[in-house]
Amino acid sequence: MLEDELTVNIRHRDGVAVIDLIGDVTTFAEEKINNAYRQVTDKGARYILFNFRQNDYINSAGIAILIGIVTEVNQNGQRLAVSGLSPHFQKIFRMVGLAQYAEIYQTEDEAISAFKRLNTIN
Amino acid sequence: MQLIIPSVLGYEVVVRDAVASFAQRYGLPPDRIEDVKTVLCEACTNAIEHGNGSDPHRRVRVCCTVDEQSLVIAVCDEGELPPTLPGKPVEWFSMPYPSRRGLGLKLIVALSDEVSIAADPTFGTCIRLVFYRDPRSGIHTS
Numbered sequence: 001m002l003e004d005e006l007t008v009n010i011r012h013r014d015g016v017a018v019i020d021l022i023g024d025v026t027t028f029a030e031e032k033i034n035n036a037y038r039q040v041t042d043k044g045a046r047y048i049l050f051n052f053r054q055n056d057y058i059n060s061a062g063i064a065i066l067i068g069i070v071t072e073v074n075q076n077g078q079r080l081a082v083s084g085l086s087p088h089f090q091k092i093f094r095m096v097g098l099a100q101y102a103e104i105y106q107t108e109d110e111a112i113s114a115f116k117r118l119n120t121i122n
Numbered sequence: 123m124q125l126i127i128p129s130v131l132g133y134e135v136v137v138r139d140a141v142a143s144f145a146q147r148y149g150l151p152p153d154r155i156e157d158v159k160t161v162l163c164e165a166c167t168n169a170i171e172h173g174n175g176s177d178p179h180r181r182v183r184v185c186c187t188v189d190e191q192s193l194v195i196a197v198c199d200e201g202e203l204p205p206t207l208p209g210k211p212v213e214w215f216s217m218p219y220p221s222r223r224g225l226g227l228k229l230i231v232a233l234s235d236e237v238s239i240a241a242d243p244t245f246g247t248c249i250r251l252v253f254y255r256d257p258r259s260g261i262h263t264s
Contacts, residue, residue: 024135026131027131028131057135057138057163059160059163059164059167059226060164060167060225060226060228060229061167061226063225064222064225067222068222086156087153088153088156088157088160092160092229095214095229095232096214096225096228096229097214
């Protein structure tokens with residue numbers, strides 16, 4: 001009733017599947033985030049970016065969803081990055097160990113550039 | 123300041139915003155207010171889901187007090203089972219992947235300056251969260 005329901009938007013940019021996450025990332029977001037990840041994976045995405053926008057509320061349940069996804073990303077041989085996090089949530093992501101499996105960038109453009117460099121190397 | 127909410131997820135955000143305003147007026151720096159917001163949401167969510175079993179008729183009470191040294195927040199539920207706090211510093215990397223278990227309590231312990239829990243069969247479980255106004259003040263309380 002009081003949650004800022006998460007809006008998930010999937011885009012493709014320069015070979016990267018960009019998943020915009022707009023709103024609260026809490027237990028209520030699980031189905032939407034997992035569905036978006038499955039959708040891009042089923043279409044063969046190798047590079048995935050979770051682009052956070054206006055996320056004032058990411059709690060431990062939301063972080064747990066993302067931990068579940070980084071596990072699958074590694075098993076599927078994909079690369080994951082995140083962008084758009086506030087400094088506070090960047091700190092939290094590093095603290096809980098998510099940064100070991102997903103590069104953290106300030107902006108979507110920075111993340112896309114990094115993926116492009118990776119793609120050139122690989 | 124005291125706030126009382128039903129055990130319904132979403133109300134923790136209302137409490138968060140009120141306490142953030144309180145903390146701002148108290149003079150906590152912006153980065154610490156972000157820590158307060160995260161810790162408080164985790165404590166309220168635990169109280170709602172685990173302490174009160176998401177029974178909307180059970181209440182969660184949040185009480186904020188300040189003195190010269192610190193902001194103290196007590197989050198109390200009507201349940202009987204106190205959670206077990208992890209030690210500090212929190213061990214995040216004991217498994218090959220980040221662990222999803224007990225993540226909320228780990229964040230509470232990692233981001234607060236002091237945490238303690240008191241459980242009473244009549245009055246429920248209270249978690250007491252302390253945030254120093256000046257982080258260096260921790261040397262006076264250890």
